[in-house]
Amino acid sequence: xxxxxxxxxxxxxxxxxxxxxxxxxxxxxxxxxxxxxxxxxxxxxxxxxxxxxxxxxxxxxxxxxxxxxxxxxxxxxxx
Amino acid sequence: xxxxxxxxxxxxxxxxxxxxxxxxxxxxxxxxxxxxxxxxxxxxxxxxxxxxxxxxxxxxxxxxxxxxxxxxxxxxxxxxxxxxxxxxxxxxxxxxxxxxxxxxxxxxxxxxxxxxxxxxxxxxxxxxxxxxxxxxxxxxxxxxxxxxxx
Numbered sequence: 600x601x602x603x604x605x606x607x608x609x610x611x612x613x614x615x616x617x618x619x620x621x622x623x624x625x626x627x628x629x630x631x632x633x634x635x636x637x638x639x640x641x642x643x644x645x646x647x648x649x650x651x652x653x654x655x656x657x658x659x660x661x662x663x664x665x666x667x668x669x670x671x672x673x674x675x676x677x678x
Numbered sequence: 679x680x681x682x683x684x685x686x687x688x689x690x691x692x693x694x695x696x697x698x699x700x701x702x703x704x705x706x707x708x709x710x711x712x713x714x715x716x717x718x719x720x721x722x723x724x725x726x727x728x729x730x731x732x733x734x735x736x737x738x739x740x741x742x743x744x745x746x747x748x749x750x751x752x753x754x755x756x757x758x759x760x761x762x763x764x765x766x767x768x769x770x771x772x773x774x775x776x777x778x779x780x781x782x783x784x785x786x787x788x789x790x791x792x793x794x795x796x797x798x799x800x801x802x803x804x805x806x807x808x809x810x811x812x813x814x815x816x817x818x819x820x821x822x823x824x825x826x827x828x
Contacts, residue, residue, distance in 0.1 A: 606730055606802030607813040654734040672732070674815045677740075677760060677799025678712050678772050678792055 600663055602628075603670040608648075611639045621665035625650045625657055628669065647674040680757045681744040683737045688761050693773040697757050700777070704754055708784035709775035710792055716767040719814075724767050724807035731762040736800040743794045751787040753778040758791060760799065767807075790827055797824040 602616045612632070620628060629650070633640035642648055649656050651670040652663070663669055680696075690711045697707050714727040740758055748756045755777040765771055772795060776787035796816055803814045 605732060606804075610813075651732075651735060654738075656735070670732070672735075672800065673802060673813075675739075675798065675800045676796065676803050676814060676816045676820075677729075677801045678796040 600665060601668045602632075603668060605670065606673040608639055608642060608671055608673050612636050621663060621667075623663055624659060625661045625663065625669070626659035628663060629659070629671075632671070642673050643671065645674060648672060679741075679744045679748045679755070680759075681737070681741040682759045683731065683740065684759050684761050685763050688759055688770040688773060690770050690773050693757060693759050694775065697755060697775045697777050700755060702754055702777070703779060704777040705779050706781040706784040707775060707777045708781070708788045709773065710788050711770050712772040712774075712792070714765045714767050714769055714771050718805055718807065718809070718812065720809070722807055722809040724805045726767060726806045727765045727771065728804040728806065729760075729762045729765060729771070730802040730804070732800050736762065739798060739800040740795070743791060743798060746794075747776065747787045747791050750790065751776070751778070752780075752783040753787045756787060756791070758795070760795070760801075762801070793820075793823045793827060796820045 604612050629643045633643045649672045652667050694709050718724050744756045744758045753776045757775045759773045761771050774791040776784045778784040797820050
């Protein structure tokens, strides 16, 4: 599956990553990424960081399929 | 309701003109313009603000906020225009305005729009200036402002 990163997550991890973790939940994916990239572990664990699949925001219990593109969105700020 | 993502220049006069120029029975137009600060929270000089956005979710988030403002308050029109990309210090970032029969609804709608945009519009902001680059996130006060709307 393809994983996309935005904002400060992209600064640390890069824009895009390919991982083979089909069948895992978004929460498990967060843990794996936090362990692989400890610099941004706190951002990934932040309750205000969200995940999306395609163009829909998903909850932590969403089970990721092999063809999914998962985006990780650090806390947002407009205005 | 109008919600737009502007990649080039945001002209607040033109946006206000759009709200003022519509015929109707409105007695009030309230608008807010957010401007890229020339100083960081730490007091360092800022040259530029980057507004990174998501190809789909960003516009969707602005549209949802504008629609909910239009539903929640007794306003006839709501207009939100938000910049994305690189914005030089001193240039406008956002225009949020509302028109209504009586002033209170338009004031409240503009206030509500900004509280929600600050904390929920899908952007990631990075300031670049004298001290390098830093990502900016909403403060606890920003979240408290948003939460007062319930």
